[in-house]
Amino acid sequence: MAAVARLDLDGSPIAPMTICMIGAGGFIGSHLCEKLMAETPHTVLAVDVYNDKIKHLLDPPAYAEGQQARHPWDGRIQFHRLNIKHDSRLEGLIKMSDLTINLAAICTPADYNTRPLDTIYSNFIDALPVARYCSENSKRLIHFSTCEVYGKTIGSFLPKDHPLRKDPEFYVLKEDASPCIFGPIEKQRWSYACAKQLIERLIYAEGAENGLEFTIVRPFNWIGPRMDFIPGIDGPSEGVPRVLACFSNNLLRHEPLKLVDGGQSQRTFVYIKDAIEAVLLMIENPARANGHIFNVGNPNNEVTVKQLAEIMIQVYSKVSGEPPAEVPTIDVSSKEFYGEGYDDSDKRIPDMTIINKQLGWNPKTSLWDLLDSTLTYQHRTYAEAIRRAMAKSVAS
Numbered sequence: 326m327a328a329v330a331r332l333d334l335d336g337s338p339i340a341p342m343t344i345c346m347i348g349a350g351g352f353i354g355s356h357l358c359e360k361l362m363a364e365t366p367h368t369v370l371a372v373d374v375y376n377d378k379i380k381h382l383l384d385p386p387a388y389a390e391g392q393q394a395r396h397p398w399d400g401r402i403q404f405h406r407l408n409i410k411h412d413s414r415l416e417g418l419i420k421m422s423d424l425t426i427n428l429a430a431i432c433t434p435a436d437y438n439t440r441p442l443d444t445i446y447s448n449f450i451d452a453l454p455v456a457r458y459c460s461e462n463s464k465r466l467i468h469f470s471t472c473e474v475y476g477k478t479i480g481s482f483l484p485k486d487h488p489l490r491k492d493p494e495f496y497v498l499k500e501d502a503s504p505c506i507f508g509p510i511e512k513q514r515w516s517y518a519c520a521k522q523l524i525e526r527l528i529y530a531e532g533a534e535n536g537l538e539f540t541i542v543r544p545f546n547w548i549g550p551r552m553d554f555i556p557g558i559d560g561p562s563e564g565v566p567r568v569l570a571c572f573s574n575n576l577l578r579h580e581p582l583k584l585v586d587g588g589q590s591q592r593t594f595v596y597i598k599d600a601i602e603a604v605l606l607m608i609e610n611p612a613r614a615n616g617h618i619f620n621v622g623n624p625n626n627e628v629t630v631k632q633l634a635e636i637m638i639q640v641y642s643k644v645s646g647e648p649p650a651e652v653p654t655i656d657v658s659s660k661e662f663y664g665e666g667y668d669d670s671d672k673r674i675p676d677m678t679i680i681n682k683q684l685g686w687n688p689k690t691s692l693w694d695l696l697d698s699t700l701t702y703q704h705r706t707y708a709e710a711i712r713r714a715m716a717k718s719v720a721s
């Protein structure tokens with residue numbers, strides 16, 4: 326029996342396509358590859374310097390002795406280990422594909438003020454040839470930017486108790502209306518946001534002047550399994566990942582969670598699996614996605630970082646069956662935690678009008694539920710390795 330054709334949002338059949346996915350070995354890339362393999366007929370040319378997070382899709386599954394095991398998607402994903410900074414194979418891979426998705430970036434805040442040059446090169450200079458090859462070869466591009474291009478909210482400049490701080494006009498972030506507000510140059514935190522903003526402007530200009538078909542994605546704190554690394558286990562001991570992995574590491578080691586400057590900044594967190602649904606809609610609905618910039622986040626999941634810590638402590642205690650540490654959180658200054666030049670976004674609520682209208686997408690998963698499944702994964706994946714590492718360091 327012939328397979329039923331997949332239809333796009335306008336009822337037209339979706340033709341199988343070849344996707345060059347740069348940064349496919351990272352957190353978002355690994356989930357997107359999984360989704361594309363499990364639910365679509367598309368082929369992925371997966372480009373990255375690492376492949377640990379997509380190995381389960383590449384390697385044949387374990388099977389009974391003597392039998393040839395295959396994934397159902399066998400032959401539809403190929404890994405190309407290359408650094409896009411200096412590899413002439415990149416243009417060939419883009420030419421072979423119908424669509425390029427660029428996820429490659431340095432995107433951990435601990436790097437922005439301590440490695441600003443690497444951050445700017447990675448997010449602007451290294452992304453330039455990708456945009457140029459797509460434009461010159463008339464290939465579609467989905468480029469991953471960030472919600473951080475909005476910087477600080479307008480409301481953050483009002484006095485603390487000013488009533489307009491409560492007016493959504495002063496804090497909700499809209500793709501086609503909100504300004505991008507960064508701190509001074511010496512606050513090198515903004516090197517990332519500024520590089521991402523400039524590559525967005527360049528891609529937008531390629532669209533306007535040379536007809537590049539593009540979509541820009543602005544993720545608002547996507548979180549879930551496989552995000553970043555646990556220091557000393559599958560990443561450097563002194564490394565500082567993003568907040569989900571920092572707090573997971575503290576919980577796994579039974580240490581207090583560190584609240585930077587008291588954890589007063591606000592964030593909205595969206596479950597990676599919800600967010601990937603939005604990306605798949607963009608991939609398969611070019612007529613609705615081309616030429617647009619999309620916020621992708623969950624405005625209903627807003628918390629302060631302190632509240633996030635409190636919920637994670639509760640959820641982790643439930644999934645691990647262990648009581649919370651006696652001192653659950655401690656305050657640290659941003660200078661002590663991140664070093665000189667750190668600054669922060671105060672609040673990030675995505676406006677959802679454009680993505681609702683173009684793609685009919687809405688996030689589904691509550692903060693409690695997404696933390697429940699993510700911390701269950703963290704506990705299952707890391708608790709034993711942490712226990713052994715801690716026992717070894719006590720013994721030595």
Ligand code: NAD
Nearest residue numbers: 348350351352353373374408409429430432471544546547
């Ligand atoms: P990630 O660090 O897990 O993935 C990035 C991947 O790119 C890594 O596997 C890395 O090895 C690869 N890469 C970097 N430089 C490369 C190079 N020169 N050549 C080849 N590969 C290279 O990050 P992520 O969370 O998956 O983020 C993906 C994209 O989404 C980034 O552009 C990031 O700025 C953006 N973003 C993500 C979030 C989020 O919530 N996760 C938020 C804002 C923006």
Ligand code: UDP
Nearest residue numbers: 434567568569571583584585588590630669
């Ligand atoms: N943060 C914190 N403790 C940590 C790690 C991060 O209080 O151990 C704070 C950080 O200062 C920021 C927020 O958590 O206010 C989110 O940080 P993340 O690294 O996830 O990235 P961001 O949302 O700033 O891009």
